[in-house]
Amino acid sequence: MADKVKIGTMWLGGCSGCHLSIADFHESLLDVMELADFEFSPVLMDTKYDEVPELDVLIVEGGIRNDENRELAEMLNEKAKFVIAYGTCSCYGGIPGLGNLWTVEELEEEAYINSCSTVNPEGIIPNEEVPALESRVRPLSAAMDIDLIIPGCPPRSDVVAEAVLTLLRGETIELPATNLCEV
Numbered sequence: 001m002a003d004k005v006k007i008g009t010m011w012l013g014g015c016s017g018c019h020l021s022i023a024d025f026h027e028s029l030l031d032v033m034e035l036a037d038f039e040f041s042p043v044l045m046d047t048k049y050d051e052v053p054e055l056d057v058l059i060v061e062g063g064i065r066n067d068e069n070r071e072l073a074e075m076l077n078e079k080a081k082f083v084i085a086y087g088t089c090s091c092y093g094g095i096p097g098l099g100n101l102w103t104v105e106e107l108e109e110e111a112y113i114n115s116c117s118t119v120n121p122e123g124i125i126p127n128e129e130v131p132a133l134e135s136r137v138r139p140l141s142a143a144m145d146i147d148l149i150i151p152g153c154p155p156r157s158d159v160v161a162e163a164v165l166t167l168l169r170g171e172t173i174e175l176p177a178t179n180l181c182e183v
């Protein structure tokens with residue numbers, strides 16, 4: 001029996017909604033697991049970022065919002081042979097990309113000082129133990145070599161499951177031209 005494909009998932013500058021689409025694979029997950037073993041995933045298993053194995057396929061949610069996203073993406077770039085930018089945030093910047101309408105200073109002031117749910121009379125903006133925001137949100141391609149993009153917010157589970165299974169079978173993936181989003 002041929003070795004199974006080593007597959008992983010990762011989240012960066014996103015909301016984790018794309019990973020819920022993977023959880024929604026339902027029975028298709030069993031088909032995927034006949035062909036592949038999940039070796040790394042912050043959702044599906046206990047994962048340590050400093051113990052990432054070599055991967056044949058890596059599915060990445062989210063773009064590059066902060067310096068931790070970039071650091072992890074660059075590390076994963078060395079570990080994964082085939083990278084799927086998964087979801088609109090990963091492909092294009094998505095919802096976090098709306099932050100590009102403001103400067104980092106404006107965003108931090110709104111989040112930490114001015115928002116109606118914040119109580120911060122001293123006006124402290126944390127700059128330790130919080131990853132520093134980059135000047136702009138960028139798509140995953142700013143830090144990783146991408147082999148396939150699957151947009152959608154989140155992408156439709158059936159489309160993603162079919163794309164992953166097609167890839168694992170070594171066949172050519174054809175995504176629908178429209179209606180890639182779950183809702």
Ligand code: SF4
Nearest residue numbers: 014015017087089153
């Ligand atoms: Fe969340 Fe949508 Fe971005 Fe996926 S594409 S991480 S669902 S905001």
